[in-house]
Amino acid sequence: MFQILKKKELAENVDEFVVRAPLIAKKAKPGQFVIVRVTAKGERIPLTIADKDPEDGTITLMVQRVGKSTFHMSCFDEGNSLRDVVGPLGRPTEIKKWGHVVAVGGGLGLAPIHHIALGVKEAGNRLTTIMGFRRKDLIFWEDKMSVVSDRVIVTTNDGSYGMKGLVTDALLNLIEKEEKIDRVICAGPVPMMKAVAELTKDYGIPTIASLNPIMVDGTGMCGACRVTVGGEVKFACVDGPEFDAHQIDFDELMNRLRMFKDKEELAMREFQRKHCGCRGS
Amino acid sequence: MAKREIIKERVPVPERDPKERIRDFREVKLGYTPQLAMEEAKRCLQCPHSPCVKACPVNVPIPQFIKLIEEGKFVEAARKIKEENILPSVCGRVCPQEIQCEGACVVGKVGTPVAIGALEAFAGDHEASIGYEKIEIKKKTGKRVAVVGSGPAGIACAADLIKMGYEVTIFEALHQPGGVLVYGIPEFRLPNEIVERELRFLQDMGVKIELNFIVGKTKTIYELLEEFDAVFIGSGAGLPYMLNIEGLNLNGVYSANEFLTRVIFMQGYKFPEVDTPVYTGKRLAVIGGGNTAMDVARTAKRLKDVEEVFVIYRRSKEEMPARIEEVKHAEEEGVVFKTLTNPVRFVGENGWIKGIECVKMKLGEPDESGRRRPIPVEGSEFIIEVDSVVMAIGQGPNPVVVDGVKEIKRGKKGEVLVDPETLMTDLPGVFAGGDVIRGGSTVIVAMGDGRRAAKGIDRYLKEKN
Ligand SMILES: Cc1cc2nc3c(=O)[nH]c(=O)nc-3n(C[C@H](O)[C@H](O)[C@H](O)COP(=O)(O)OP(=O)(O)OC[C@H]3O[C@@H](n4cnc5c(N)ncnc54)[C@H](O)[C@@H]3O)c2cc1C
Ligand SMILES: Cc1cc2nc3c(=O)[nH]c(=O)nc-3n(C[C@H](O)[C@H](O)[C@H](O)COP(=O)(O)OP(=O)(O)OC[C@H]3O[C@@H](n4cnc5c(N)ncnc54)[C@H](O)[C@@H]3O)c2cc1C
Ligand code: SF4
Numbered sequence: 235m236f237q238i239l240k241k242k243e244l245a246e247n248v249d250e251f252v253v254r255a256p257l258i259a260k261k262a263k264p265g266q267f268v269i270v271r272v273t274a275k276g277e278r279i280p281l282t283i284a285d286k287d288p289e290d291g292t293i294t295l296m297v298q299r300v301g302k303s304t305f306h307m308s309c310f311d312e313g314n315s316l317r318d319v320v321g322p323l324g325r326p327t328e329i330k331k332w333g334h335v336v337a338v339g340g341g342l343g344l345a346p347i348h349h350i351a352l353g354v355k356e357a358g359n360r361l362t363t364i365m366g367f368r369r370k371d372l373i374f375w376e377d378k379m380s381v382v383s384d385r386v387i388v389t390t391n392d393g394s395y396g397m398k399g400l401v402t403d404a405l406l407n408l409i410e411k412e413e414k415i416d417r418v419i420c421a422g423p424v425p426m427m428k429a430v431a432e433l434t435k436d437y438g439i440p441t442i443a444s445l446n447p448i449m450v451d452g453t454g455m456c457g458a459c460r461v462t463v464g465g466e467v468k469f470a471c472v473d474g475p476e477f478d479a480h481q482i483d484f485d486e487l488m489n490r491l492r493m494f495k496d497k498e499e500l501a502m503r504e505f506q507r508k509h510c511g512c513r514g515s
Numbered sequence: 516m517a518k519r520e521i522i523k524e525r526v527p528v529p530e531r532d533p534k535e536r537i538r539d540f541r542e543v544k545l546g547y548t549p550q551l552a553m554e555e556a557k558r559c560l561q562c563p564h565s566p567c568v569k570a571c572p573v574n575v576p577i578p579q580f581i582k583l584i585e586e587g588k589f590v591e592a593a594r595k596i597k598e599e600n601i602l603p604s605v606c607g608r609v610c611p612q613e614i615q616c617e618g619a620c621v622v623g624k625v626g627t628p629v630a631i632g633a634l635e636a637f638a639g640d641h642e643a644s645i646g647y648e649k650i651e652i653k654k655k656t657g658k659r660v661a662v663v664g665s666g667p668a669g670i671a672c673a674a675d676l677i678k679m680g681y682e683v684t685i686f687e688a689l690h691q692p693g694g695v696l697v698y699g700i701p702e703f704r705l706p707n708e709i710v711e712r713e714l715r716f717l718q719d720m721g722v723k724i725e726l727n728f729i730v731g732k733t734k735t736i737y738e739l740l741e742e743f744d745a746v747f748i749g750s751g752a753g754l755p756y757m758l759n760i761e762g763l764n765l766n767g768v769y770s771a772n773e774f775l776t777r778v779i780f781m782q783g784y785k786f787p788e789v790d791t792p793v794y795t796g797k798r799l800a801v802i803g804g805g806n807t808a809m810d811v812a813r814t815a816k817r818l819k820d821v822e823e824v825f826v827i828y829r830r831s832k833e834e835m836p837a838r839i840e841e842v843k844h845a846e847e848e849g850v851v852f853k854t855l856t857n858p859v860r861f862v863g864e865n866g867w868i869k870g871i872e873c874v875k876m877k878l879g880e881p882d883e884s885g886r887r888r889p890i891p892v893e894g895s896e897f898i899i900e901v902d903s904v905v906m907a908i909g910q911g912p913n914p915v916v917v918d919g920v921k922e923i924k925r926g927k928k929g930e931v932l933v934d935p936e937t938l939m940t941d942l943p944g945v946f947a948g949g950d951v952i953r954g955g956s957t958v959i960v961a962m963g964d965g966r967r968a969a970k971g972i973d974r975y976l977k978e979k980n
């Protein structure tokens with residue numbers, strides 16, 4: 235059992251958890267994730283290690299509530315324990331001294347982006363972070379990202395905070411101002427990553443995307459997480475989750491994320507029926 | 516002993532009616548009652564040269580244990596088996612007896628062979644039902660061994676080592692121990708309860724089991740070697756092979772591992788009572804002809820959404836590697852076999868699989884495996900309409916455990932290479948056995964490896980002193 239030491243609601247439908255997992259905290263590198271099973275009847279869901287504290291033996295998870303498992307997890311409070319947490323999984327981010335790195339994140343993508351940003355800075359890069367949200371009240375971790383970045387640009391779709399527009403508008407802005415960008419790393423909703431990849435491809439900027447396909451074991455055993463990269467089939471949990479964004483078949487990934495949609499909706503309805511009063515309501 | 520008369524017909528093992536059993540995941544075979552077991556035991560001729568024993572990969576003393584059953588000494592029978600095989604309830608159920616012990620039985624030459632497997636399962640179950648005796652453990656050696664993986668190889672290795680006086684910790688990647696016994700083989704063939712009770716017994720003897728621990732990730736082999744005097748790798752063959760054909764990544768296309776993990780291991784058949792979903796639609800096809808393919812087909816038959824299940828296999832039924840009993844059970848349960856049929860393409864619509872384009876095959880000359888090579892019949896392409904498909908075409912060892920461990924050599928298929936005698940790898944103190952060194956084998960062979968490695972480890976640690 236893995237105890238939750240701290241829990242905080244970051245924004246509507248987003249929670250931060252600090253979980254006791256000493257072995258994982260010691261090993262975790264940027265880009266890696268864990269597989270969590272909330273209860274004994276739960277499914278195995280992948281969540282990025284957004285931060286770690288090897289001394290305290292804790293890892294930080296950022297969870298966006300999108301369905302049954304993530305809503306159920308948000309019912310858990312400080313002192314409660316998650317049934318299973320296993321990791322660290324996936325390949326660590328490739329980190330070098332490139333020069334100027336731009337990290338682009340939205341929503342659940344901020345989990346990988348935060349940990350990667352820490353590594354990128356440590357390697358001596360200049361780091362610009364672009365974080366996108368729909369509205370002002372959904373913004374979180376601006377403070378956390380400001381600490382690790384040389385510059386943070388926040389975008390909102392409606393212009394209620396920061397720059398009005400999408401993360402790609404902010405990125406295009408930098409490119410048009412002829413800033414030298416040596417590498418872009420992006421994570422978040424698939425359409426966002428696809429848009430970033432299309433943009434940087436035109437300008438020949440090397441770009442990495444952290445993918446979030448459906449997973450089961452997270453150790454290369456099942457193939458649920460397969461994605462096509464450069465025409466080849468890869469298992470995101472062991473070959474990734476980060477890949478060359480210009481080679482990824484994003485449309486296929488989007489399609490595969492729909493695979494259990496009807497079942498997920500059914501699970502969510504059942505959950506709401508049984509858990510009114512808790513978050514599911 | 517006076518020469519016995521041969522009783523040609525086996526006492527049948529009671530089984531549940533196919534119509535009833537396909538509605539749940541409970542065990543299909545009901546097993547012998549004490550009466551039936553004693554009656555079947557009478558059929559054994561107690562052959563002095565016992566060919567059956569030689570044909571068992573771990574040489575279970577078959578005539579001896581059967582004699583004990585005949586005499587009504589069921590617990591003694593179980594203990595006799597356990598001298599060589601600690602999991603009689605498991606092996607009695609899942610061993611491919613027809614090509615091992617029973618395949619060599621003398622009675623089989625004139626009738627049906629003695630039901631060695633069913634008798635073994637009976638003895639094991641009987642002993643368990645009255646409770647295990649406490650095993651005496653030798654003086655502690657003060658040395659510690661890490662076992663990677665809690666499948667049959669790891670279980671057998673840990674059991675022997677703890678009896679020899681070593682401190683043993685099993686590290687298991689998944690959240691439940693048992694390996695393929697729990698994540699592959701369905702409950703209607705091997706109830707989880709049986710595996711759980713064997714693992715409890717192991718823990719009662721003092722073996723520690725650490726779950727959610729992936730060696731190679733949570734800690735490396737090198738780190739384990741700092742804490743332990745030796746390491747046994749029994750991490751199995753969990754890497755699924757996939758058909759590299761068009762449409763592989765369409766929705767509704769699974770590996771057998773994913774399908775069985777979802778439905779059996781995560782108990783997705785109880786969805787939405789449990790959270791793990793599986794999508795099948797009404798028509799599901801399985802590609803392959805081995806035990807895994809039969810397990811997938813029979814599992815699918817039991818799912819609420821599924822109406823029709825096909826097995827697509829490129830050779831003929833005679834060449835199928837699956838156990839005869841499994842094929843028979845699958846047929847009884849209404850699985851439709853499409854043999855001499857080879858898939859060439861998955862046909863999709865809006866991102867979902869809709870059909871499998873197949874080509875008819877005919878059998879040519881025998882190939883290296885001695886089986887007749889299937890050749891495509893030109894122009895015979897046709898489409899089988901399906902809503903989902905499961906590929907059960909084999910698997911290889913998962914490299915995660917030895918990633919970055921240069922000293923450990925691996926063969927062409929990724930199998931860990933070991934000394935055939937001691938099962939030690941080229942990294943001193945690290946041993947390996949089971950599917951990780953063979954690519955794929957059987958429960959009893961994996962257990963045999965685990966035991967051999969335990970001996971190897973014992974000798975290694977004694978010599979090191
Ligand atoms: C390597 C990796 C790291 C991840 N890290 C994080 C993280 O740090 N924080 C976080 O909140 N989420 C993360 N995710 C996504 C997270 O695993 C899913 O949101 C979660 O499994 C959904 O489960 P659910 O039962 O709540 O929702 P479901 O009922 O399964 O799904 C509800 C909706 O979410 C969509 N969805 C399902 N699975 C995913 C997925 N894997 N990614 C995106 N959308 C999905 C579905 O299409 C559906 O529309 C990560 C995924 C991967 C593969
Ligand atoms: C569907 C199916 C049906 C089968 N039916 C039969 C049958 O009827 N009869 C028969 O004799 N054989 C059968 N087999 C084959 C048999 O199950 C295997 O040969 C046997 O289980 C191998 O045992 P093992 O201990 O080597 O590996 P496994 O049983 O695979 O166990 C390996 C364990 O190691 C764990 N592991 C892997 N990597 C790591 C890591 N890095 N760190 C920690 N733990 C790790 C795995 O999670 C797993 O629990 C079947 C196989 C399958 C897949
Ligand atoms: S272990 Fe398997 S092969 Fe050996 S006697 Fe028992 S059932 Fe037969």
Ligand code: SF4
Binds near residue numbers: 558559561562565577
């Ligand atoms: S070969 Fe058959 S009859 Fe002879 S000892 Fe073995 S089980 Fe008994």
Ligand code: FES
Binds near residue numbers: 450451459471
């Ligand atoms: S999640 Fe199973 S192989 Fe990647």
